[in-house]
Amino acid sequence: MLHNKKPLFTLFSVLGLAASVAAPAHSAVVASIKPLGFIAAAIADGVTPVEVLLPDGASEHDYALRPSDIKRLQGADLVVWIGPEMEAFMPRAVAQLPAQKSIEISELPGIKPLLIKGDEEDEHHHDESDHDHEASEHEHHHGEYNMHLWMSPEIARQSAVAIHAKLLELMPQSRDKLDANLQYFEAELASANTQIGSQLAPVKGKGYFVFHDAYSYFEKHFGLTPTGHFTVNPEIQPGAQRLHQIRTQLVEQKAVCVFAEPQFRPAVIDAVARGTKVRSGTLDPLGIDITVAKDSYVKFLSQLSSQYTSCLKGA
Incomplete structure (x- = not known):
């Protein structure tokens, strides 16, 4: 009896190992x-x-x-x-x-x-x-x-x-x-869509610059009017000519806000906005501070809406 236990134990061990490998x-x-x-x-x-x-x-x-x-x-x-x-x-x-x-x-x-x-x-x-x-x-x-x-x-x-x-x-x-x-x-x-539409309604028509062109779908859906973006590729700093164009528009008060991102906080945004009346905000295109859960996507849209309104309204 004692001799049979070891092979039996070994057989189950091998089967268990095979199952875990498979x-x-x-x-x-x-x-x-x-x-x-x-x-x-x-x-x-x-x-x-x-x-x-x-x-x-x-x-x-x-x-x-x-x-x-x-x-x-x-x-x-x-x-x-x-x-x-x-x-x-x-x-x-x-x-x-x-x-x-x-x-x-x-x-x-x-x-x-x-x-x-x-x-x-x-x-x-x-x-x-x-x-x-x-x-x-x-x-x-x-x-x-x-x-x-x-x-x-x-x-x-x-x-x-x-x-x-x-x-x-x-x-x-x-x-x-x-x-x-x-x-x-x-x-x-559907409920969030209505709520966000109401939240963003007062800031429609206000100009602003985003750091890169990540927001077009959200902006089009809710009728926002960006003045432009600093760069297409967030890995590449905008050139001097582009920064001069943005600076000119800020000085002429064609935008009330410039938005950075948590992943990219380039000094160029601060430099371009310095000395103007434009406000600075942050938009998070990836929801990095939101935990993945059942209600996360609606929370993500609502957070984005609040990030827009707080800067554009000047709250």
Whole structure:
């Protein structure tokens, strides 16, 4: 009897080890950037965890995947990302995943008609002498359209519908919870849309400069009127000519506010605004101080709205 126990124990150990090796590293919805994590969390709440690939403080424009990131992607139930024109670090990794395990938001049916073209003035935002090469590289990377799609409440809604459909395929046993989550998200989004519209109404028509062109979808949706942006690529400092143009407009009081970002607080913004009556604010395009949870996306939109109004109103 004593002799039989050891082989039996060893057999179970081997089976357990084999099972752990065969299983993926973890199961979760993995979103490339935080705002997509917010949308996914609304749908996956109570069904499967949601994780965000991009660490807080990192830029989606120049991130490089680590080996641990690759493992997370390979072990994910579902991977959600914008597309190669936004996250240049994602295509190779996503190509290795089964097609049913990833969602590329920019390729969803119904999204194409909602896309906003990139700023036609982009090429003029850099000094020809020292920024031409870098600027053209970035414009090629960004392609024809502005890809900050998470800034659009309508694209966010369609993204949630797509995430719901994919998770339903993968986890049909969770249909009731997934259906309830989508219904709740759509209702909360509609309510926030009305509330934010009212909050922003008094500041419509007021001019301002944002640091980079991340906000076009939000601005168009809610009828805001930006005077312009400092740069297309936040990794590249605007050239002297561009700064002179902005400075002239500030002196002429064509804008009441200039916005920096938590990820990028370049001294050029302070330098250009110095000595003018323009106010300074901060817009957070990634919601870095918001925890990924069921109500995060609506919280993100509301926070952005408050960031706009507090500076534009002068509160």
